[in-house]
Amino acid sequence: MKNQKSFKDPIRVPWVGAGIVILFLAMAPIWPLTGNWLGIPAWALFALVVSILISFFIAFVILRVWRDPEDQGEPND
Amino acid sequence: MIEALPFGPGALIIVGIYVLSLLGIGFYAYKQRRKDDMQDFFLAGRNLGFTVLFLTLYATQYSGNTLLGFSGATYRHGLSFLVCVHFMTAIVVCYLLFAPQLYRLSRENKFLTPGDYIFHRYQSQGLRILVTVIMIYALANFTLAQMRTLGTAFAGISQGRIPMWAGVIGLALVMLIYESLGGMRSVAWTDAIQGGMLLVGFIILMGLAFSQFGSIPDAIQKLASDPATLHKIKPPDGDGARNWMSFVLLVGLGAAIYPQAIQRVYAARNVGTLKRSLAVMAFMPLITALVSVMIGLLMAAHLPDLENKFSGSGPIPSETVLTQMCLEIMQQSAFGYWLVVVIFAALLAAVMSTADSALLSISSMITHDIYSKTFRPDADQAHLTQVGKYITWVLMVPLVWAALAYEGNLIQLLKIKFELLIQCVPAIYLGVHSRSLNARTVLTGMLVGLAVTMILIALGWSRVNGIHSGIIGLAVNLAICVFVMVKTRIPF
Numbered sequence: 001m002k003n004q005k006s007f008k009d010p011i012r013v014p015w016v017g018a019g020i021v022i023l024f025l026a027m028a029p030i031w032p033l034t035g036n037w038l039g040i041p042a043w044a045l046f047a048l049v050v051s052i053l054i055s056f057f058i059a060f061v062i063l064r065v066w067r068d069p070e071d072q073g074e075p076n077d
Numbered sequence: 078m079i080e081a082l083p084f085g086p087g088a089l090i091i092v093g094i095y096v097l098s099l100l101g102i103g104f105y106a107y108k109q110r111r112k113d114d115m116q117d118f119f120l121a122g123r124n125l126g127f128t129v130l131f132l133t134l135y136a137t138q139y140s141g142n143t144l145l146g147f148s149g150a151t152y153r154h155g156l157s158f159l160v161c162v163h164f165m166t167a168i169v170v171c172y173l174l175f176a177p178q179l180y181r182l183s184r185e186n187k188f189l190t191p192g193d194y195i196f197h198r199y200q201s202q203g204l205r206i207l208v209t210v211i212m213i214y215a216l217a218n219f220t221l222a223q224m225r226t227l228g229t230a231f232a233g234i235s236q237g238r239i240p241m242w243a244g245v246i247g248l249a250l251v252m253l254i255y256e257s258l259g260g261m262r263s264v265a266w267t268d269a270i271q272g273g274m275l276l277v278g279f280i281i282l283m284g285l286a287f288s289q290f291g292s293i294p295d296a297i298q299k300l301a302s303d304p305a306t307l308h309k310i311k312p313p314d315g316d317g318a319r320n321w322m323s324f325v326l327l328v329g330l331g332a333a334i335y336p337q338a339i340q341r342v343y344a345a346r347n348v349g350t351l352k353r354s355l356a357v358m359a360f361m362p363l364i365t366a367l368v369s370v371m372i373g374l375l376m377a378a379h380l381p382d383l384e385n386k387f388s389g390s391g392p393i394p395s396e397t398v399l400t401q402m403c404l405e406i407m408q409q410s411a412f413g414y415w416l417v418v419v420i421f422a423a424l425l426a427a428v429m430s431t432a433d434s435a436l437l438s439i440s441s442m443i444t445h446d447i448y449s450k451t452f453r454p455d456a457d458q459a460h461l462t463q464v465g466k467y468i469t470w471v472l473m474v475p476l477v478w479a480a481l482a483y484e485g486n487l488i489q490l491l492k493i494k495f496e497l498l499i500q501c502v503p504a505i506y507l508g509v510h511s512r513s514l515n516a517r518t519v520l521t522g523m524l525v526g527l528a529v530t531m532i533l534i535a536l537g538w539s540r541v542n543g544i545h546s547g548i549i550g551l552a553v554n555l556a557i558c559v560f561v562m563v564k565t566r567i568p569f
Contacts, residue, residue, distance in 0.1 A: 009177045011510075020170060027163050028322050029312045039294025043312040044156045048367075051162050055363060058169055059356040066177050068348040070184070 008067035016061050023057060026050045083407070088418045089239075095422055096248065099255050099429075102266050106259025114458035115189055118260035118465060119441040120344040123184075125265055131354040132272030133265040134341055136430035138168065138332065138358070139275060139365050140219075141226040144424055145399055147366055151373025152383070152398045155300070155309025159370055160321045165362035167329025171506075172355055175333075176342050178509035180351055183343045190438075191339045191505070192446035198508045201516035202450065207523060208501050209446040212336045215494040216435045217476070219335075223432035224249070224480030227425070242481050248425075249477050252433045257466045261344060264433045271426035276364070278423025281416055282399075283368045285406055286375050293371060296378035306381050309374075319543035327545050330502050331495040337438040369399075376402055436476075440469040493534060496547025500526040503558040513562040526554030 010016050027050040033042035111122050125133065151158040179194060188194050191212060192205040199205075224245065231244035239247075255263045290296070300306040313321055332338065345351035376383070376398040383398065407417040444465040449456060456464075504519045530550030533539070539546050 007177075007181065009510075011174050011177075020173075024167075024170075024325070027325070028318060029157070030318050036294075036297070039292075040297060041156060041310050041312070044159055044310075047159055048162065051166055052363065054166050054170065055359045058166075058173060058359040061173065062352050062356045062359070066173075066352060068177070068181065071348045071352065 006067065006069045008065065010061045010065040013065055016065060019057055019061075023050060023054045027054065084418065084421075088421070091418055092422055092425065095425075096251055098270070099251055099267050102270070103255025103258040103263040106255070106263035106266055109262060110259065112458075113462055115441070115445060115462055115465065116187065117262075118462045119189055119437065119445075120340060121261040121265055123344055124346050125341070125344045125350070126346050127350045127353050129265050129269045130341065130345055130350055131357050133268035133430075133434070134338070134354055134358055135361055136268040136272035136275060136427065137337055137341070137434040138165075139361070139427060140223060140431035141424055141428040142222065143365060143369055144278075144427060145226065145397075147369035148373040148376070148399045149397070151370045152377050155306075155311075155377065156370075156374065157311075157313045157317055157321070158373065160324050161366045161370060162362045163321075164325045164328035165366045166359065167325045168332045169355060169359045171329045171333035172338075172342075172358075175506050175509045176351070176355065179339070179505075180342055180345065180348060182509070188343055189340075190442050190445050191334070191336050191501075192442060192450075194339075195504060195508075196450075199504070199514075199516035199519060201520070204504070204516050204520050204523075205446055205450070207520065208504060209442050211497055211501055211527075213439050213442055215331075215498040216336060216439050217472075218494040220432050220435040220439070220476055221479050223428050223435070224476050227428045227432065228480055231425070245477055245481055248429065249473050252429060252436070253470055253473055256433055256437055256469055260462075260465075261340070261437060264430075264437050265344070268430045268434065271430035274419075274423045274426040275430075278420045278426075279365050279368045282372065282420060283364075285413075285416060286368075286372050286402065289402070289406055289409075290375040290379050293374060296375050299378040300374075300381075303381060306377060309377055316543035320540065320545075321543075323540075323544040323548045326548055327495050327499060330506075330551075331499045331547075334498065334501055334505050335435075335438075336442060337434040340438055340441070372402060373398055436469055436472065439472060440465045443468050443472075493530075493539075493547070496530050496534070496539075496545060496550065497527060499547050499551050500530065500554055502551060503555055507555075507558055507562070511562055513565045514558055515561075518558055518561040522554040522557040525557060526550040529553050 027047055029043050029047055031043065031046065033046055035042050037045045111117050116122060147158070147161050150161070182188065182194065182197065186193070186197050188197070190209070192209045195208050196202065196205045227248055228241050228245045231239075231241060231248060255267060259266070297310055300309050312318075342351060345354070380398070380401060383401065403417040403420060406413040444461055448464060448468075449461050453461075500523045503514070503522055508514055508519070527550065530546045533541065533546035533549060541549060
């Protein structure tokens, strides 16, 4: 492949893989959280917060870690 | 129950204008075509910019089921269906596992379909055909489900003024005409409008739900105070938690390799466009699936015994909770009435945008991967593009028939689409990263995975300890592939 040196596949970056695994485990409703937070069951609110974190994490990885030599940042719309 | 919504002729006129505008877009897309070849017809010349690419990804991924099905499932299962926010987010995570490599390869090798990548990577026409057939099966199911929802949504809007069969056939014809005129360009541009309407619809729904039915903490308090509904706020038990994880894997891994999703990766104008579109998609579950969950929860507190009530044709299904909510809103004011009209137009848009994308994708795979590669390898591009258009029209006949008439076990069988589709996961996800995998191993893994899945389903074990049979099949499939990868030790 041409320009392989400047291409960075995000999934080959160790902390990205680790982040995905940690967040995937965190989102599962298996943690011993009881009671309500802000009027919402703690387990559900925690799962939702993890989902929001995943969205930000993935957007960050896509925009900042994924690198492709073709990406010149030119207007594209 | 959708038939119970009191829509007037004005609503039908608005929907009519919207449908006619789709034909106008189709004609404009036809004028904008650059070449009479399959790259231009099926991938819009690989020139989709950010706004169109994002909205077509969004409109294709979120269907009528997101509005009706997710809110209904939350009504039935309560907060445990919050899993839908996770599995819709998982789809974007899964894109990240293969899209960066696949996009580069698609540019270098001018891929048109997922089968092109399979053949490029494994040099096996047999594997290409197996993957294509599985994908066509999954997509035909998807399209059929959308056509059935189309009929229901149309019945709601027309109020019996136009027979349901005429509405479904009419809307199918509109889809066929704009799709035949402009191919992916038409589909993506109409998706952009439909995706925009869907977004507006969800934002309106969120506002309406809170203003009409109170806050989520109030709903939760009400559910907690009634022993009959208390289970709807409890966390899933052991089986439920395993089912949660299994659901996230099943939909995340499966929906990311829907052929129409892969073809949108191919169709991006450049890598920057693709990256920005996927980054925004990561947030869509929070303003789409989450809204459906909130509606289901609010209605579970507001109408806790809905499923015990009966309409003319039997018990009222939980999928009608959104309709019930709309009914109450539209009866209160003229403003509420017109808001509900917009929501139903958005529902129609969600269904049509998903169905047209799936149909175009099926047509491209039959034309390119099967007809061209197997029967007419010497055919020119103009001929193949024409064949692709004919195939789209021919395919629509059984799909419309099944949507209108068929009620048998086929529908149950079709529900297992994801279980079968995810058997293609090693071929794509591992294939882009590892040189160790060969066609024979992938083919063996897929066939064993499919066999395990089908046997479990045939034995009535569609879930084992909460885990989907397809995930068990995939585990066996992956084990075979990873074993060979480790044994051959070719570096990544």
